[in-house]
Amino acid sequence: MDYSSMSPAEVRALIREGKITGPTAGMCAGYAQANLVILPKDLAYDFLLFTQRNPKSCPLLEVSDVGGKGLSYLGKNVDIYKDIPKYRIYENGELTGEYTDVSRFYREDLVSFLIGCSFSFESELLEAGIPVRHIEEGCNVPMYLTNIPCESAGAFSGNMVVSMRPIPHHLIPAAVTVTAAMPRVHGAPVQIGYPEAIGIKDINKPDFGDMVTIREGEVPVFWPCGVTPQAAVMKSRPSFAITHAPGHMFITDVKNVSLKL
């Protein structure tokens, strides 16, 4: 199946049926993908403020109504508790399980936050002739915890998580230009070529996702990642939270071009 040319509604239907349970990189070219954080209402103000104060790592695309399972802007006929390939449940800050459907955890006091994902700009990188290694290698993108502090907001604090793509050195200006034009899905990179400068000790050991091959003449380029708010949620140890599993995103009905307007 060529998921890259399918519509978001088609792919979400396969996800809801449990036929897709893996990472969503490369699916539905041209459409934005989103990270998910679901929290109880009593934490929603602090979290909303956390996203406002950290727009590069947490570009907020939509907030559901309290107790809402659907969305109004990012997609039609959505059940946010079913339409992501893999979820994580956190209780008191501890990961207690991964699930392909979290309907059983629904509560009326929960609020869903959808945050732009860098997978969204990968189809534009490919169109510009820039390779995306984890799509080539059919694995998850490598992600790293950094030493870049986020701005705190109430209960939430932590450091930025970044995703890494190896880019041939002569294509770095193009990669920055393409992604800088898409700030609502993380925008320009935060680091080019100096992983140690942002606290990454071993590039071969990502904190999330899979390592990919860095070829001769390629430079590791790091973009802010929507796993950042997940790390902040873990650190704050809320009584309950649901997130997507890293790399397993919500595929929206919104085209990347719309997010530029």
Next chain:
Amino acid sequence: MDYSSMSPAEVRALIREGKITGPTAGMCAGYAQANLVILPKDLAYDFLLFTQRNPKSCPLLEVSDVGGKGLSYLGKNVDIYKDIPKYRIYENGELTGEYTDVSRFYREDLVSFLIGCSFSFESELLEAGIPVRHIEEGCNVPMYLTNIPCESAGAFSGNMVVSMRPIPHHLIPAAVTVTAAMPRVHGAPVQIGYPEAIGIKDINKPDFGDMVTIREGEVPVFWPCGVTPQAAVMKSRPSFAITHAPGHMFITDVKNVSLKL
């Protein structure tokens, strides 16, 4: 005094001393200016969500801590209750007074929201050779209520307010290009040349600010305006709110170029 070349700290000092009480258009060229809404904490979540859902009219630049008088991102040594030339107090949705200092209204449960203002991009328009009529004529920018609905959020709903600048027709592409690059201070226009299409019945009668001359060969161009959240606040009739007076903005220490990064 040439306020356009003065630093934000210098102009804010004159404002705090009561020596500047008029509109701030044209002051501190190159620095961002901001709209202000101060609300009790119990309305802060709804308002924060309203800004998230209406990013063109409400591009949120900073939220103070609850009970905070200062800011951390937009300026140093700020007293947000003193550093704006003119404020408005609303009680139960009614305008009950205008003041040049609102310190006496400070309460520990209040939160300040600073929202990008289109005055920020006027120095870039001028640099690009595009005239800004209300600066030429030394008056406030004309602002209009439109029929463009905002996305509601909890207690807050309403229509978009726009600011208008007459632009010579051959400079319209340049005016769109310059402002589209600055989404955190409202970005591109929402209407060019057809005021009736957005519900403006008489261009000569702005709802806020002053009318300016539209010359032969010029087209009225409309940008989203940070008075939008003020109109939403009035409509929701909160027990208490403080805003800036239209056109009388907070001048930040942040350069426009920083908001593009």
